[in-house]
Amino acid sequence: MLYLSGVFIAFFLTFLLLTKRNKSSADFILCGWLFTIGVNLLTHYLFLTHQYKEYPSFILLGFTLPLLYGPFLYLYVRKQTSPKPFSAVQLLHFLPFVICNLSFLSFYMAPFDERVSIFKHEGREFKIELLFRLYGIYISGIIYVIISLFILYRFRKNMVQQFSNTEKINFKWLLYLIIWIGLIWGLVLWNDNANIIYGAVAVFIMWLGYFGIKQVQVFNYSNSFFTAEESLTKVITSPIAIGEDKKYQKSGLTQENIDDIHCRLLEVLNEEKPFVNPNLTLNELSQLLKVHPNYLSQVINSKENKNFYELINEKRIEEFLHKISEPESRQYTFLAIAFECGFNSKTSFNRNFKKYMGITPTEYQKKL
Template identity: 25%
Template sequence: MIIESYFELILLMGGVLSFLLAMYLIFYPSNFYPNKILGALVFSWSVTVFVFILHTTDFYQRYVHLYAVLDVFTLMFFPLMFLYLRNYLYRDIKKPMRQLYHFIPAVLYLLVLTPFFAKSSDAKLEMLQNGFPVWYLIAQSVFNIVIIIQGIFYSIFCLRTIHRFQYFRKKHLSAFQLSTLVWLRLFVFINIILWTFGTTGAILELAGIKLFFNLFNVFYAGLTLFTIVLGIFTTMRPELFSESEDIKNLIRTSKNKPRSISDQNNEDFEVLSQYIEKEKPYLKTDLKMQDLVESTGITYKRISEVFNKNFNKSFYEVMNEYRLEEAKHLIAQGFHQHHTLNYLAEKAGFNSKTTFNRIFKKYTDQTPSDYIKNLDDSII
């Protein structure tokens, strides 16, 4: 294995620094879960940089069984970035194991290429020297497209998550917490810029177009530089990566005037009411309280307290009341004249016609059909 240029040497050194930073983030402080996710992301970056360098050497001629295996880490970039952001903002995410579905593309990559991985070293070496079969090339192209799609959707998800968190919690965030959101947004934007260089390079390569400079070199150099800056930033601003400064501590107690529980509930009630009125989450038929936790940044316990103390009703009672009003609104617009009542119930957010009929009867003393009939008769 021969490093052929100073550029590759610099990338290699950057990859080593990335690995060290990843170990730091994963193992210290050990009780801060978002750091472990960020560490996994940085580790993926370091592996990808190593793979880029190794492709220009005779490394795979000697260790042919490693060929293509490490490429799976590229499929983990954006899922890990999104999960880092989500877990940083929303520390009380319930059922964290559900987050594993973000890694389905990476698992599929390994499964689809299993026939290649299972081949003998001689067979793989022959492919490296004489060309890969068509099915392998197609599989790699498909996963390259998946990586491009991941970049688009996860970038949107990340920016939308930050925006919604700040929008609904801005009045309750300290200066430190607002600066943290600036860091998170910058973190996402830098990843998007790097992804743009890498994706453009991949598209040009597929199209057989060559530029006067290599976009992949820009991508990996940028990734290495970003990792080094991240390491320096971690050293200079350790509070952004420690449990002691928790962005979820949204309601801070004043030294001179402690905040009462009822004041806190009223502020949470205001945020929740605004969110429900503006976003209409009740139109989602399988809505759960955890969805409100993830959208507003208010903890599960506090949301439960708001519904019990401020609304004086349960979560499902409030949501069904909003759904009922939505159903009445649709009926007033004549929606029932062109669609079935089942579809109307679904559009209003009810998960079944039985629930729709029960809620309608409970609050209006009429079935939906009777309500519509009486409404039509009153118009006549």
């Protein structure tokens, strides 16, 4: 029942993703991954119930499917944390799966009775191929979990340079997903009982289903946040305050450029207050100033001794303090005013308020 429940949930989630509107590349990757897990669990269930006598080739194919877990994990994490379009070159990650199945080509082409006989004798004729499959799964799992963790770590480390609100893009759920896969691979490496391993996979599917219900962004998350990162590769050209300064274009910023951009930055922040947009990105602010996002980030770091995230949220706190000092704001709650100033969650507001003021909003309110 555990296996069948996992199979049902995997296929059900696959169906939900296929019927979802405005599907992203990440949705298609997750869809393929869930379907693969569902088929893998189904083939193991058929093997346990001795139905290999009816579906020997299908079951063997299922035994090679764990070679796809690592590539799917890597591609999913990469797509969720990068705006770069899917490339056909990335299909090379599935090459080990293809090679593994080609090594069993003689099995697939053998007569039906012979294939059943091979299963009955535990694949004695394919000991080398089965060993190749096993170590391929080991190596694939370890490598792709490590690479996925590195990609996620790098993204989470750098996102404060590009985004003013990080609650919706911190990808904690993605970290949990990688940890889950890592634990399953730990079982593969240190446990010889296939039932325990596939049982863990079934529980993983159930957990993912529950998580998908509780955390909608797993299946409905938009990549609109990543336009900032994508535009980092594009130079925004403008004659405003930059002119044709070759040193600015080729050798980096001069001190005069830095001072000019910083001056215009403070002017825009104080007069136009773009920080009230809860999803303000470095790219959007750089477009207002008509400078390259990398240059703007450099100016913020050097002149303000802050990253983009810290600067924008500091401005939001300053705007909040200004608003609560106005008599007409007394009819509103602190949180309502905080949302008006650009914060998108109570947690984000409380954390940044305490960092800037040294006390919590509640403690500050008691002093008024």
